């Protein structure tokens with residue numbers, strides 16, 4: 001579906017959203033969530049309105065380009081009309097297709113894959129074993145460049161205690177474990193005995209098996225059982241997307257100042273940008289991305305690495 005976004009500078013985003021939702025509710029289908037987001041659906045398509053500290057963010061979507069223009073026009077006209085005390089500038093991005101958005105052109109992705117410190121034999125053999133044993137599921141594994149990034153971030157933080165949510169066959173686990181300082185520990189959470197068993201021999205071959213404490217249980221149960229002291233140096237979240245916000249909320253208070261939480265797949269193949277996608281994982285990731293950007297507990301950056309990686313550092 002084509003979509004377009006606009007960021008409207010204003011210090012009254014919540015007020016405009018309420019006004020628009022209330023007024024347009026007479027002719028359109030509208031909704032307002034408890035956290036202040038509005039959705040307005042007209043015959044031509046729909047628009048979500050999200051408040052941010054200094055702006056109003058709009059995302060319009062429709063079945064085709066002509067309908068998208070109609071949605072953009074109706075929202076822009078109403079918004080400008082309601083802003084009696086300031087002159088709003090609503091500049092829409094060029095239309096894009098959420099399902100076809102790619103962070104990187106494939107050729108660029110390939111170039112990046114051949115320009116990082118290469119994976120060693122153990123990692124390459126683990127990747128091969130994963131493909132052979134898990135078929136299509138193997139695409140869940142982090143790429144070699146993302147793995148190198150995890151090792152580097154773990155080393156940069158001098159991590160002694162790391163947490164991983166989503167092990168699969170343990171490629172990212174191995175990358176994090178390798179970056180730990182001497183005596184460091186990695187608490188690795190997953191629900192699958194079968195998949196994690198594939199990784200164990202490779203952790204042993206790499207000489208890091210004794211650093212990894214694998215817990216087979218729902219990750220939320222494992223995280224909630226942790227001490228609430230801020231002792232985590234680095235955490236990597238790469239499991240079921242609906243639970244990302246809950247994982248984030250369990251981890252951030254446990255990060256030491258300067259500690260990192262790294263989140264994978266924050267782009268959801270472009271679907272996070274397209275309001276046409278309304279499944280639980282899309283809603284959860286959209287909300288979490290917005291929350292992290294304005295979370296005063298952390299400094300955060302979203303990187304175009306593979307399917308999007310956010311790094312948030314505890315202040």
Ligand SMILES: C[S@@+](CC[C@H](N)C(=O)[O-])C[C@H]1O[C@@H](n2cnc3c(N)ncnc32)[C@H](O)[C@@H]1O
Pocket residue numbers: 140141142165166167168169170171172173189190191192195217218219220238239240243
């Ligand atoms: C994308 S894969 C992780 C990939 C891994 N980081 C790697 O590089 O190979 C997601 C993993 O999350 C696990 N998972 C799903 N739901 C979970 C839950 N509630 N608690 C813990 N792990 C879960 C799945 O079993 C799966 O192994």
